[in-house]
Each structure stands twice: as C-alpha cells, then as structure tokens.
Amino acid sequence: MDFLQSIDWMQLLKCFVVGGLICIVGQILIDKTKLTPARILVIFVTTGAILGGLGIYQYLIDFAGAGATVPLTGFGANLAKGAIQEVQTSGLLGAFIGGVKASAGGIATAVFFGYIASLIAKPKIKKQ
Amino acid sequence: MKPLETKQEYSNYVDKKSPNSPILKNCFNAFWVGGLICSIGQIIMDFCIYQGMDKTASSTVVSIVLIAISALLTSLNIFNKIGKFAGAGSLIPITGFANSIVSPAIEYKSEGYVMGVGGKMFTVAGPVLVFGISASVIIGIIALLFT
Numbered sequence: 229m230d231f232l233q234s235i236d237w238m239q240l241l242k243c244f245v246v247g248g249l250i251c252i253v254g255q256i257l258i259d260k261t262k263l264t265p266a267r268i269l270v271i272f273v274t275t276g277a278i279l280g281g282l283g284i285y286q287y288l289i290d291f292a293g294a295g296a297t298v299p300l301t302g303f304g305a306n307l308a309k310g311a312i313q314e315v316q317t318s319g320l321l322g323a324f325i326g327g328v329k330a331s332a333g334g335i336a337t338a339v340f341f342g343y344i345a346s347l348i349a350k351p352k353i354k355k356q
Numbered sequence: 357m358k359p360l361e362t363k364q365e366y367s368n369y370v371d372k373k374s375p376n377s378p379i380l381k382n383c384f385n386a387f388w389v390g391g392l393i394c395s396i397g398q399i400i401m402d403f404c405i406y407q408g409m410d411k412t413a414s415s416t417v418v419s420i421v422l423i424a425i426s427a428l429l430t431s432l433n434i435f436n437k438i439g440k441f442a443g444a445g446s447l448i449p450i451t452g453f454a455n456s457i458v459s460p461a462i463e464y465k466s467e468g469y470v471m472g473v474g475g476k477m478f479t480v481a482g483p484v485l486v487f488g489i490s491a492s493v494i495i496g497i498i499a500l501l502f503t
Contacts, residue, residue: 231402231403231406234402234406235399235402236402239398239402240395240398240399243391243394243395243397243398244391244392244394244395245391246394247390247391247393247394247395247397247449248386248387248388248390248391248394248445249387250390250448251386251387251389251390251391251444251445251447251448251449252383252386252387252390252444253444253448254386254390254443254444254447254448255379255382255383255386255387255443255444255445256379256383257444258382258443258444258447259379259382259383260379265447265452265456265480266456266479266480266483266484267483268444268447268448269447269448269452269453269456269480269483269484270483270484270487272448273484273487273488273491274487274488274491277488277491277492277495278491278495280495281491281495281498281499292394293398293401294394294395294397294398294400294401294418295391295394295395295398297397297415297418298393298394298397298418298419298422298449298450299390299394299448299449299450300448300449300450300452300453300484302450303419303450303453303488304488304491306415307488307489307491307492308491308492308495310492311492311493311495311496311499312495312496312499314496315496315499315500315503316503319500320497320500322496322500323492323493323495323496323497323499323500324493324496326492326496327488327489327492327493327495327496328489328492330412331419331488333416333417333419333420334416334419334420334423334450334453335485337419337420337423337424337454338423338427338453338454338457338458338481339457339477341423341424341427341428341454341458342427342454342457342458342461342473342477343461343473343474343477344427345427345428345430345431345458345461345462346458346461346462346465346469346473348431349430349431349432349462350462351462351463351465351466352433
C-alpha cells in the first residue's frame with residue numbers, strides 16, 4: 229500500500245497529543261465544574277470561533293491538523309473562517325452565508341443520520 | 357437534620373455526598389480516546405489528500421465520516437458505553453456533537469416524528485448552533501469593518 233507508506237507519523241503524533249489535550253480541558257470542566265455537557269459544547273464552539281476569528285486557531289491547525297479541526301473548537305473556528313472568507317467575496321451578505329456554508333457538510337450529515345437512525349434504531353429500554 | 361437554607365449550604369451538602377470522581381483517571385481516558393478519534397480523523401484526511409482532494413474538502417469529508425460512524429455507534433448503543441468510559445474524550449470531538457443529535461432522535465421517537473424526533477434532536481445541538489452561528493455572523497461583520 230502506497231498510502232500507508234505516505235503517512236506522516238510525526239504529524240499523527242502531534243495530532244494525537246493536541247486532540248487529547250483539548251479533550252482533557254473538557255474533562256476538567258466536567259469534573260471540576262457543574263457545567264452541563266451542552267454548556268461545555270457551547271463554550272468550546274464559541275471559544276473556537278473567537279480564536280478562529282482572531283487568526284490564532286489557524287496556527288494550531290497548521291501544527292496539529294485533525295487534532296485541532298476534529299474537536300468542537302475546530303468546528304467553531306471553521307464557522308469563523310468561513311464567514312471571514314465569504315466577506316472578502318460577497319461583502320455583508322458573506323457574514324451571514326460564510327459560516328454555515330463552511331460547516332454545512334457536518335450539520336447536514338448529523339441531522340440526516342439522526343433522522344435515519346430514529347427510523348431504524350429502537351430506543352433502549354431503561355432498566356429500573 | 358436541619359433544613360438546608362442557602363444555595364451555598366446545598367452545594368456543600370452535594371459535594372459531601374457525591375463520590376469524588378477520579379479526575380486523573382478520567383483525564384487519562386479522555387486524553388487517549390480523544391487523541392485516538394482525532395488521529396482517525398487525521399488518517400482519513402491524509403487519505404483524502406492522497407486521493408487528490410484539497411484541504412477544505414478533505415476536512416469536510418473527515419467531519420462527515422466521523423459523524424456517520426458515531427451515528428452508527430449511537431444506533432447500536434455502543435457510543436454510550438464509550439462515552440461513559442471516555443467522558444470528554446468522545447464528547448469534545450465532533451463525534452459528541454453527532455451523538456447529541458442522534459441519541460435524542462432515537463430516544464424521543466415515541467413522541468412522534470415531528471416534535472419528538474425533529475424537535476428533541478436539537479436539545480443540545482441547538483444551543484451549539486445558535487452560539488456558533490451567531491459568533492460567525494458577528495465575526496464576519498467585524499472582518500468586513502476592518503478590511
């Protein structure tokens with residue numbers, strides 16, 4: 229397999245460590261605060277969007293690749309990046325189009341598979 | 357027992373009664389599961405780039421594949437078990453976002469497809485989208501003012 233030989237192991241290690249560290253931040257928030265998972269996810273997305281908007285998050289993406297884009301902070305940064313890029317081409321309209329456009333793939337997939345799963349899967353019976 | 361009057365008293369009471377979660381072990385599990393999920397993403401991304409796709413498209417494919425996998429694992433009731441073990445390790449990556457949509461969709465099926473599945477699907481993902489998208493619009497406007 230040519231592809232297996234082309235894998236950059238150093239890049240993969242950086243991705244593993246950075247992705248893991250971001251999850252540790254989340255775990256500390258779960259264990260040390262009384263924040264609900266929904267609030268934690270909102271904090272991560274908003275933080276990612278702000279860091280993305282300031283252009284700081286891009287450095288982390290350049291360094292860690294998927295280690296920075298897969299966590300929800302990456303989702304936020306992607307929203308911000310999309311909005312900024314679209315503003316360059318469509319002006320004010322771009323501020324409203326860009327963010328969702330950049331993350332449309334993820335949102336649509338989650339909604340679509342959520343609906344399909346509800347058609348197929350059976351709700352688990354809670355044991356009393 | 358004397359009644360608990362203030363929020364502070366209640367909070368102290370809860371802290372005393374709830375078991376101490378082993379934070380080091382939780383962090384370790386979150387670290388390696390989260391790192392592993394990101395690494396799977398990286399391998400998918402490398403594969404897309406190897407196939408000649410550009411970076412933006414590859415990144416989208418990574419999200420789609422990881423979301424599809426977590427939707428499948430949620431349907432099979434496997435994701436819950438991973439979540440219990442890994443905590444933030446499976447919550448913080450995009451897999452947690454997918455699980456937060458798929459899990460209530462299945463759970464609230466009995467309340468009907470429109471308000472049950474369609475409505476409850478966004479119990480957790482709704483706030484994420486509201487704040488994420490609003491932030492992106494504000495950032496877009498700021499970017500417009502400064503360029």
